[in-house]
Amino acid sequence: MRSDLGYALELDAVDPLAAFRDEFIIPEVQGREQVYFLGNSLGLQPKKTSIYLHQVLDQWARFGVEGFFMGEDPWLQYHDHLLKPLAEIVGALPAELVVMNQLTVNLHLMMVSFYRPGGKRKKIICEARAFPSDQYMFETHLISLGLNPDEELIEVGPRDGETTIRLDDILSAIHAAGEELALVLWGGVNYYTGQVFDLESITQAGHAVGAKVGFDLAHAAGNIKLELHSWNIDFACWCSYKYLNAGPGAIGAAFIHERYHKDETLHRFAGWWGYEKESRFKMEKGFKPVQSAEGWQLSTPSPLLYALHRSSLVVFAAAGFDNCLVKAQKMAAYHRFLLDHLLTDQPGKFEILTPAESMARGCQVSLLVKQGGRTLFDQLTRQGIFADWREPNVIRVAPVPLYNRYEEIWRFVQVLGS
Ligand SMILES: Cc1ncc(COP(=O)(O)O)c(C=O)c1O
Structure with a gap:
């Protein structure tokens, strides 16, 4: 695995579920699609919902x-x-x-x-x-x-x-x-x-x-x-x-x-x-x-x-639920890789609360931010990343296989790092 944007784009290019993102309405702010990592809170609306x-x-x-x-x-x-x-x-x-x-x-x-x-x-x-x-x-x-x-x-x-x-x-x-x-x-x-x-x-x-x-x-x-x-x-x-x-x-x-x-x-x-x-x-x-x-x-x-x-x-x-699970696992491994990479560069800034083996099985990642968690969360929001804030210092994100992209995980970790 690599930590550059190009690698995330490569993963998206070969993602067999990539087309399913288009089945959903992605929220936008000022004409730009949000990075929506709140599938653990309220999943996005499928485009066909209004038809049904x-x-x-x-x-x-x-x-x-x-x-x-x-x-x-x-x-x-x-x-x-x-x-x-x-x-x-x-x-x-x-x-x-x-x-x-x-x-x-x-x-x-x-x-x-x-x-x-x-x-x-x-x-x-x-x-x-x-x-x-x-x-x-x-x-x-x-x-x-x-x-x-x-x-x-x-x-x-x-x-x-x-x-x-x-x-x-x-x-x-x-x-x-x-x-x-x-x-x-x-x-x-x-x-x-x-x-x-x-x-x-x-x-x-x-x-x-x-x-x-x-x-x-x-x-x-x-x-x-x-x-x-x-x-x-x-x-x-x-x-x-x-x-x-x-x-x-x-x-x-x-x-x-x-x-x-x-x-x-x-x-x-x-x-x-x-x-x-x-x-x-x-x-x-x-x-x-x-x-x-x-x-x-x-x-x-x-x-x-x-x-x-x-x-x-x-x-x-x-999409096939088993295919969703396969993609979720790949996304989680990539996410973990980027977070570990960031922690090597900036040790002690945050802690990954979600055990590695749980991360490999589910979408949610909870990060315990050591200092200035709320400021970081607000900054994420300003950068178009919808995450979830839990008092006193936890940021939860849940990239889901049906509508999230590897590139979005990359962007999230970039903002976290900066
Ligand atoms: C673990 C858990 N249990 C119970 C509930 C309550 O669900 P409801 O409001 O649908 O009864 C929630 C809501 O988010 C939840 O996350």
Whole structure:
């Protein structure tokens, strides 16, 4: 590898996914395309999004409520369009997915089914300083069950003086909680450090002590390689506005392993949209769930939100998610090379918080800036580089394979250096 601009341009010239950038609307300031490294926050809008959206609006205009049954894409079956491409991205069977609600809502719903405290088995293991919404979810959910969050939540964090969490410490905590452990609910990728967790090992450890295991995949879905089905994960939830580019406040999704689809012992909060499809409109008493993850659906979903999601899944399907992962890995290796190079020239100016092995698996890179972090961040913005600032001194960037270029990584590191 080389650190000159020419090398970045060479990489872009041979990038098999380069053309997919043109599928997205790149934000501009004063007529110049921004370096948009915020795919971990809100993914960019595919150009075809408005076409898919208008198709639904059009159908509504032409058929009114009959749009559920008529037109090019009757809304009653619209959900089916999302399942196959999404299943490829998260490594699930299509029947194990339901696209519904939003992330925090879905976490609560999954807790209803998979957190059944009883006897001495009541504890939950989670990340220390998990994303605030998850913390509030745990707190209020436990209180609603008459439990004390301070007693039942076991938070595992980095050791003193360290910034990331050791897998061994997670596994030891699971082992130590043993028969008292009801649930492990962990993140796929830490939002602050970009650390990618070993979901399979965590799942195996949780199951070995008889606990259920679920994941918040907000920063993992559409970013890292996932095999939710074969890793035997019980459930997972994610939002679709980040790496999945489904728009601000996009519809979320949940994975529920197929072994639970017919399990009548599981509790759930139900609504009519999770009712057996053949007889849903008979509107009879007594809840009969669809025998798939769709049985966890509650309310009438919005075809408008489905359309936004679909427009991005179409791009993923055309590019091939495995190809995206290959490019993400190459970008990460190049990015690391440039950052290491810069650190050799300017030692101690910043620290790469994201472990090298996590960087090789996901898009996010978190940099801890030793001095003048905010000034540096403002300077990046002035130079047309959209990154993300986290107090007190962290800059997060996430070059993504579908619309970012190697040249942009080069520019970012240039500005960082200067
Ligand atoms: C890790 C994580 N969990 C939960 C949430 C909350 O998601 P929502 O607002 O869709 O419920 C976010 C939002 O960014 C997140 O990053």
